[in-house]
Amino acid sequence: MRASYLIAGAIALAAAGWIASGVLSGPAEPPPAESAKGPEAAPAADEAAEAPLAVRVATVRAIPHVSTLTVNGRTEAARKVSIRTETSGRVSALGADKGETVAAGQVLVELALDDRAARLDEAKALLEQRRIEVDAARELAASNYTSRTKLAQAEAALAQAQAGLAAIRLDLSRTRIEAPFAGLLNQRPVEQGDWVGVGETVATLLELDPLKVLAEVPEMHVAALRPDPGGAADPTTPRVDIRLIDGRRLEGRITFVSAEADPQTRTFAVEITVRNPDHDIPEGMTAEVRLPLRQVMAHRVSPALLTLNDAGEVGVKLVDDDNTVRFLKARIVDDSPDGIWLAGLPDPARVISVGQEFVLEGQTVRPVPVSASSPTETPADAAPKAGNGLETPPPATAGPAPMIGARAAGDPA
Template identity: 30%
Template sequence: MSRRWIGLAVLLLVLVGLATMLMSLRSGRATGEPRVTGPEEQRTLVETAWVQVAPIAETVTAVGSLDANESILIRPEVAGLITRIHFQEGQSVETGTLLLELDDSEFQAQAAQAAAQERIARLTYERLKRLGINQTTIVPAQQLDEAWSLLQAAEANRLLYQMRLKKTKIRAPFAGTVGLRRVSPGDYVQPGQDVVNLEDLRTLKIDFKVPETYLSRLALGQHVTLSTDAYPDRTFSGEVYAVDPRVEATNRAVHVRARMQNEDGRLRPGLFATAALLLASRNEALLVPEDVVVYQLNKTFAYRVVNGSVHLTEITLGQRAHGRVQVVSGLQQADMVVRAGHHKLKDGARVVMAQ
């Protein structure tokens, strides 16, 4: 009898529990409480961006140092005492401008002596020649030949001393700007001694190297954009005018030389510069922000948003410029991609876009 009552009591408790749960569910729906959603309905908040079409330049970047179009150290060819210096440091000079003079008194005397010896040799030769023509005296042919040889030697000696005399006046071989002089009036200089540097600053050159993989795409006249730390807010334009025909075996690079106009004189030889060589330009390139790219297993992907879901799509990248990167394949114009919130996503996840 007791077991029967116990069974009835348990059944009654179960019925009361079910009734309570049913009433609780109805009460929750009536008061508008939120429903607990399943995992398939959960959405992740993300930031998105559109794939845009815009022009982009395909460039290769290298570093190098600027050089003057022409640059030399002025050095005397003969020894002598400096008597006058005709230039000011930092002065612009034209071709042929007299820069300095050496004491030429000794060379003047030597040139005068050589000229006198030439006159004597010429008179001797002409006198012997006239005697032979007039037949007043028999002049042996050997004697006439010796007189001619002495005349030629005297003439050469005169030209030699005239040339040495000319070298006592040192002139600018091209137009440019003189630097800081290393000598003073009264200094005795030796042949080859440094006097002052001369730089042609109106045109500058830059040498840089690009990988051999770009060899087939190099051409004379290609545009080069230069940037320097000295002028961080300004760029300078130039063009390629020479490409070394030999590829360096040590680093498999091609030596390229470009030049640019420097009329305002802002740039100086020796400045470190970054050169961006324009290989090609595209007017309609697909561009996305760089933070769109997801790197996985040495590949590049992007989360493409379609109807509220994301699809992990492999993409191929091209050029980068100003925080954006070119997409060569994998995306199309006006595709929407995720640019923030990647770490919370997986392929097929449901998302909601941040306002």
């Protein structure tokens, strides 16, 4: 038993001695291949590490831009009237079918005259009789053969006969129901032979040219809207872009802005007038309305240039005069199919277009300008050769600074 303890102790002492020999002897000498590199390797590595990264930058200039507000709306006829009868009678003739376009003054419904013609002849005869009576009364009064009271009674009867004739003529004219304006006959709830009383609806007329588009605007934007009732009176007034639910696009002008807010929604009613010469846009269609608000100086850039800072804020990275990266929080004033509009950037602004995700704020970089066809061209205008709406510049000459976000043709992916 004691012999086994001695053997184990001897083995432990031998292992400890072997380990201690490696610690005391120090690290082994480097291989000949590593020591053969010489002192030139360190400066080259430092130079590569210190060389500023190259990024592509686009010079963007601020231009006047009218910011817009997009709201939902609906089409509505400029005028819509329900035409009612002013006399009673049987429908004897119809001047137009529903769905037809009618002219102003065109007969829509005609009622039967019935005994109106006879009553007209009666009124004419009575009027002639009253005139003769008045003439005779005046001759007698001039000769003092009758009192002036009799003359006054005759003149009153004459006036009554004149009024009766005018009334029957008015009733006759009301048997012809005409269109008060040119428009579309949308409804005609009567047919020939129907009997209608006073005040019954016989037609509904819509004026579809011009056409109105109604929208509701939040109270924070209503002060920026500019009504243009005269249209051509102010050619500088921005036009309103309208897209119908079926994809058709229209252009109109603001003709009315309500001075009273809706008590429930706190929005203001706005009317936009558009042309509809073919009457092919009906009332009640849903529309997307882009209302012009105010003109601001803004930069138009591609949405691909937006990035995030450490605080999670959306913005763009710029290169200042010292070639230092700066982050500016984006203040988006508008968006359009060809880019977004930012306010608050310096003018001109050198925006990093390729490589913004690989550099940090405060880092020194080597900017490579993006070629443009004009000094005012924005990133959204440049030819899309780099996949982000910017034109790829010619390959840079060989140098120590690597290019971030691009590679030459033939390089491995």
